[in-house]
Amino acid sequence: MNMNQINTGNYTTLPKLSDIETSHSIRMLRRIHSEIEKTGGAISFARFMELALYEPALGYYCAGARKFGPDGDFITAPELSILFSRCLAHQCREILDQIGGGIILELGAGTGIMAAVILQELHTLDTLPESYAILELSFELRMRQRQTISKLVPELLNRVIWLEQLPRSDIKGIVLGNEVLDALPVERFLITTTGPRRLGVAWTDMYTTTGSTNGLCWTECKEDQSIITTISKIEAELGYKLPENYVSEYAPQLTNWIYAISDMLTTGALIFIDYGYSRREYYHPDRADGTLLCHYRHHAHTDPFIFPGLQDITASVDFTALANIAQSINLNLAGYTSQNYFLFGCGIMELLSDVDITNTFHYLEQARQVKLLTLPGEMGDRFKVICLTRGFDIPLRGFSIRNERNRL
Ligand SMILES: C[S@@+](CC[C@H](N)C(=O)[O-])C[C@H]1O[C@@H](n2cnc3c(N)ncnc32)[C@H](O)[C@@H]1O
Structure with missing residues (x-):
């Protein structure tokens, strides 16, 4: 495992990180990695989002990033x-x-x-x-x-x-x-052939095609009654079943x-x-990749795993x-x-x-x-x-x- 580099995924147009930002993000990544290890190899996406945004001194909203305005990441x-x-x-x-x-x-x-x-x-x-x-x-x-x-x-x-x-x-x-x-932290789910599954966050040591070694990755969690109940309720209200391979989110804390x-x-x-x-x-069949959106210095993208602690993550x-x-x-x-x-x-x-x-x-x-x-x-x-x-x-x-x- 190499945690000394920060993954930029496929987003080659994102601004380069300074040394201070890189070391901050690596500390955040280590914190997330240790929780993944402690919990047996995967954490829920809601927990990941909570850490990445609100972990004291490391999370996006709790460390010193500028965040708002022209010099920050987004404008409200x-x-x-x-x-x-x-x-x-x-x-x-x-x-x-x-x-x-x-x-x-x-x-x-x-x-x-x-x-x-x-x-x-x-x-x-x-x-x-x-x-x-x-x-x-x-x-x-x-x-x-x-x-x-x-x-x-x-x-x-x-x-x-x-x-x-x-x-x-x-x-x-x-x-x-x-x-x-x-x-607010959200859970992410995938509709599989055998029903809805929670998408959690795990660690992989595999190199990506871009050569990066930042190993946060999605993982399909075991069958879980709470996600089945939640999605069944949503489908009952919609009056139709969500299609296979459909990915979306819901906010469990709401x-x-x-x-x-x-x-x-x-x-x-x-x-x-x-x-x-x-x-x-929200759950229109065409919106099949969910609604996650991340912001880093006015670049909007959909990869929540890059720049942990430095970018905003929303749904x-x-x-x-x-x-x-x-x-x-x-x-x-x-x-x-x-x-x-x-x-x-x-x-x-x-x-x-x-x-x-x-x-x-x-x-x-x-x-x-x-x-x-x-x-x-x-x-x-x-x-x-x-x-x-x-x-x-x-x-x-x-x-x-x-x-x-x-x-x-
Ligand atoms: C995208 S910013 C919006 C800030 C501001 N309302 C604006 O429009 O410029 C999100 C804000 O929500 C706060 N926040 C997130 N979860 C919260 C919670 N559970 N209780 C209170 N504040 C929360 C963050 O710390 C941050 O100030």
């Missing part, structure tokens, strides 16, 4: 434009007004830019939440969030609290998550996650924005799964729509028209951002917004243009 909507977070603030205002105030809890806040802009906008609208809590697993990101908020809205920093786990007490208010569900959030919410709303599909689109969200879980625990599916309709409903064009047009450069830049956030083919239709509510029932502005909840 709040990083792209403050108009995105300003629109969300307008949706929050409507809900907070309706339920008589409350808190905002943001899950996985990245650099903290969304928190800062929402607080600023709600301050201007005179609807500040009682507090703005951020649940963030990564210590490094918690530090970055504090810096961003201190820099942009120092006068509102005292409203912000950081949590490492969900609050134990009841809360009234709004739970927000942008591109958080896609970062149910407990939503249960835990729902348990603490007395009145209010959950709003999640992410890329994903209804179940019928699309099955929004029907989310809606089903929610409805089973008495959360109302208030809305589901594409990001573009949500932003139009929240007034993005009005916000743009308030920008000083005589400052041509600034105006054109904001107009460009609106295009990227809303155009089909860009973020406009790839990203979806779902809102689950409890204890109040009003039509919400984000879903006023088009509400597609019946598609879930």
